[in-house]
Amino acid sequence: MGYPPPVAVSSQRWLPVGIGAVALAGLLSTLLPMWSMSLPALRGSLVGLGVGVMSKSANDIQIHIGFYDWIASGRPACAVAPLALALAVAVAVASVVGEPDRTMWSVAAGASVCALIILAATAIRPQSAREITGPLAAHMSRRDMVAIQNSGHVAANMSAGLVLALVTLAVVAGLAAWQFLAMVRQTPVVGP
């Protein structure tokens, strides 16, 4: 019967609590807006025609889209971040209340990495690319081409919620993986 070195003991103490705190902060940050979209960029598109945008200057109307808004919350990119962060909080609570369980930490780290990949890829490229080639491009007027290329093309900027969610997901993934590896390393000491 041996005890792990004192460094491991202290890191085992604060690490679950720290991961839980970071994940809870990330979950609260998902309540902030995710994207800000300026509505004049919708001019010429179907949505813009439906809304009836008549503003003259840029950035007249800013719509702040959140993780839970009806505009975008049906998309997986909006759902994975709250799911992974809430899972990390629940794992931290369970490991503080109960016995440390390294499988839970591996699940939390994996979920955070998955959410980070989906969310970061969405943040890098949120809209489809389009291109008009061939004789069709020659036949179309310049105005039509601009309309097709810009339809649905909104000037969407990342907001605080998305940035904070990305940062906290990265931190949670790293710390949970560290916790998992620390527990793996301790297992031969603890084991029979």
Add this chain to the structure above:
Amino acid sequence: MTYPNQPWQQPGAQPGQPPNTGGYPQPGGYPGYPPGYGAPGPRINFAAMDRTKVAAYAVLACGAIVLIGSLFALYSVSVTPSALATRNNDAPAGSVDVGIGFYDIVPFAPPIVAEAIPVLMVLAALTVAPLLFGPPRKPTATPAVLAGTATLLALALAISGPLPSVDVSGQMAAKLSEETGGQSINTMIDAVVSVSPGAGLLIAIVFSLIGWVAAASLIFQRNSPAAPIAGAFVPPAGPTPPVTPW
């Protein structure tokens, strides 16, 4: 889970004896006590096992209730056109009440996070079922994690509404405030559209929280024999085999 053949004598002989709160019997007796000490093991163990079963039944019931409750509204939205404080608002009184469900498709999809809540609670109920219907085994942390995730997501959904926020600036804002008498567009939206958590979401919050507490009490009972060893974080050197999940 009881050991009916385990001998025990003088159940009330040691009044200062701390009661054993272990959720499951430890094979081989109690390592801290000398043999013949007479800790009232079987009877207290029966009570503790009963508490485990009660907690497991509570998680099971909460999963079923959240699943049924998710058929009710996620948000209840009431639109009152006559509440708009503009100059020429001739809308008749009355309101349109919309109940947005957990599983709607038309006119728009509710958050995926909302649909995850009943799924997570049902999974928590299923992972707790082996404690009730199978041979005796250790409670795991899985039901607590699943129910906790569901609780946190339900709280986040209740705090944040389904409406995006809108800012108007520039010429449009000047024109709008001239028409509406200086109100911002968000107060106008708030006056006309009132969003509150629906019955299904409230049921989900309450019963997933109860399920989380019950599931956490399962693993808390499991861990409580380790509590006297305060300085060490590792499981005690008792006969309990170390947990190696895989």
